[in-house]
Amino acid sequence: MELFSKKNKETFLTPLGLNNPVSVQVLGICSALAVTSKLEPALVMGLSVTIIVALANVVISLLRKTIPNRIRIIVQLVVVATLVTIVSQVLKAFAYDVSVQLSVYVGLIITNCILMGRLEAFAMQNGPWESFLDGVGSGLGYALILVIVGFFRELLGSGTLLNFRVIPECAYEYGYLNNGLMVLPPMALIIMACIIWYQRSKNPDLQEKNN
Amino acid sequence: MNTNSNSYTIIYASVMVIIVAFVLAFISSSLKDRQDTNVRLDKMKQVLSSLNVSADELRDPEQAYQKYVQADQIIDMNGNVVSERGGFDIESKKIDNQLPLYVCNVNGETKYIAPLYGAGLWGPIWGYVSFNSDKKTVYGTYFSHEGETPGLGAEITTEKFQSQFAGKLLQENGKVKLSVVKNGKVQDSACEVDGISGGTITSKGVDAMLQNCLGKYANFFNK
Numbered sequence: 001m002e003l004f005s006k007k008n009k010e011t012f013l014t015p016l017g018l019n020n021p022v023s024v025q026v027l028g029i030c031s032a033l034a035v036t037s038k039l040e041p042a043l044v045m046g047l048s049v050t051i052i053v054a055l056a057n058v059v060i061s062l063l064r065k066t067i068p069n070r071i072r073i074i075v076q077l078v079v080v081a082t083l084v085t086i087v088s089q090v091l092k093a094f095a096y097d098v099s100v101q102l103s104v105y106v107g108l109i110i111t112n113c114i115l116m117g118r119l120e121a122f123a124m125q126n127g128p129w130e131s132f133l134d135g136v137g138s139g140l141g142y143a144l145i146l147v148i149v150g151f152f153r154e155l156l157g158s159g160t161l162l163n164f165r166v167i168p169e170c171a172y173e174y175g176y177l178n179n180g181l182m183v184l185p186p187m188a189l190i191i192m193a194c195i196i197w198y199q200r201s202k203n204p205d206l207q208e209k210n211n
Numbered sequence: 212m213n214t215n216s217n218s219y220t221i222i223y224a225s226v227m228v229i230i231v232a233f234v235l236a237f238i239s240s241s242l243k244d245r246q247d248t249n250v251r252l253d254k255m256k257q258v259l260s261s262l263n264v265s266a267d268e269l270r271d272p273e274q275a276y277q278k279y280v281q282a283d284q285i286i287d288m289n290g291n292v293v294s295e296r297g298g299f300d301i302e303s304k305k306i307d308n309q310l311p312l313y314v315c316n317v318n319g320e321t322k323y324i325a326p327l328y329g330a331g332l333w334g335p336i337w338g339y340v341s342f343n344s345d346k347k348t349v350y351g352t353y354f355s356h357e358g359e360t361p362g363l364g365a366e367i368t369t370e371k372f373q374s375q376f377a378g379k380l381l382q383e384n385g386k387v388k389l390s391v392v393k394n395g396k397v398q399d400s401a402c403e404v405d406g407i408s409g410g411t412i413t414s415k416g417v418d419a420m421l422q423n424c425l426g427k428y429a430n431f432f433n434k
Binding site: 021035037038040065066067068069071074075082085086089091092094096100104137152153154157158180183184200 | 214221228235246252358361362409414
C-alpha cells in the first residue's frame with residue numbers, strides 16, 4: 001500500500017476546495033459564525049478542530065469493524081467527547097494560557113457537525129491512514145473558510161488583524177469609520193455566502209442544473 | 212461474530228463506557244496538581260494586573276506577588292479585619308460575608324485590591340479593582356470573562372477599556388460611584404466610564420458587578 005497514492009492525495013486535498021466541508025457540504029456553519037469576529041479565535045478553533053477530527057477519525061476507523069451498527073452514533077459521540085475532554089485537560093495542565101483562550105470553543109468542538117459528518121461518512125468505511133488524511137483535510141478546509149471570514153470581519157470591523165492595528169490612526173482622523181455591522185453575526189453569513197458564490201462561479205461542477 | 216445482536220451491543224456499550232470512565236478519571240487525577248498550580252498562578256497574575264504591574268514582572272507571578280502583596284486579609288461586613296491571611300483562597304464567586312482584601316505596597320504607597328464577580332451576556336465575568344489608600348480613587352482595574360463575544364463584550368479585557376478607570380472616583384460615603392454607562396453617554400467624567408459600543412449587556416454586567424461587589428465594602432470605605 002502506498003502512503004501517498006493518488007487517491008490518498010485526493011482524500012486530503014478535495015476538502016480544501018471542491019468538497020469543502022463548510023462552503024460545499026455546508027457543515028459546521030454554526031461555529032463558523034460564532035468564532036469569526038476576530039482572526040485569532042478563528043485560527044485557534046480551526047486548528048483545534050483539525051486535530052480532533054484527525055484523531056477521532058483514526059480511532060473510529062480502527063474500531064469500525066467492531067462497532068454495533070445500532071449504536072454507532074453514540075459510540076462516535078463518546079469518542080469525540082472523550083478526546084475533547086482529554087485535550088482540554090492536558091492543555092489546562094501544560095498550556096494554561098492557551099486553555100483560557102480556548103475556553104468555550106473546546107466545548108463547541110464536540111457539537112461541530114463536521115466531526116460527526118466525517119466519522120459517519122468516511123471513517124466508518126475506510127482504513128486509519130486514509131481517515132487520518134481525510135480528517136486533516138476536512139479540518140484544514142474548515143479552518144481555511146474560518147480564517148477568510150475572520151480576516152474580513154476583523155479588518156473591516158475593528159481595523160486590526162490578530163489585534164495589531166492595520167488601518168492607521170490617521171485614517172480615522174479623516175473620517176474613516178469601522179463597520180460595526182461586521183462584528184455582528186449576520187455579516188459572517190453574508191461573507192460566507194460571498195465565498196460560496198465565488199467558488200461556484202469558478203467551478204461549474206458545483207452548480208445545480210436547472211431543469 | 213454477529214455485531215448486531217442485542218447482547219453484543221449491550222456488552223460493547225458497557226465496556227466502552229467503563230474504559231472511557233477509567234481513562235478520564237486517570238487523566239483528571241494525574242493532572243490535578245499541575246492544574247491547581249496553574250490556576251493559583253493565574254489568579255496571582257490577575258490580582259497583580261489590577262495594580263498595573265508590567266508584563267515582564269508577571270512572567271514570574273509568584274515572585275511578583277511576594278513583592279507587591281503584603282497581606283491577603285479577610286474582612287467582615289463591618290469592615291473589621293478578621294484574618295491577615297486567607298483572602299487569596301476565597302473564590303470570587305463564593306464571596307458572602309467574608310470579604311477578601313489585598314493590601315499591597317507599590318513604590319512605598321499602600322494600595323487595596325478588591326475582587327469582583329458578576330454576570331455578562333453569555334457567562335460569568337470577573338475582575339479586580341485596586342484603589343489608593345484614601346479609599347476614594349481607583350488605581351487600576353482588571354477584567355476578564357469566560358465567553359463574551361469577541362470584538363464586542365470581550366473588549367472588557369483590553370487595555371483600552373481598563374485604563375479608563377484609573378483616577379476615577381470609587382465611592383463617596385460608602386456609596387459606590389464608579390460606574391459604566393452606555394458608550395458616549397458619559398455625563399460625570401469624574402466617576403463614569405464609557406461602555407463598549409455593541410457590547411451593551413456586558414458593559415451593564417460590569418456596572419452591576421462594580422455596584423454589587425464593591426457595595427459590600429461600604430463599611431470598610433467609611434472607616
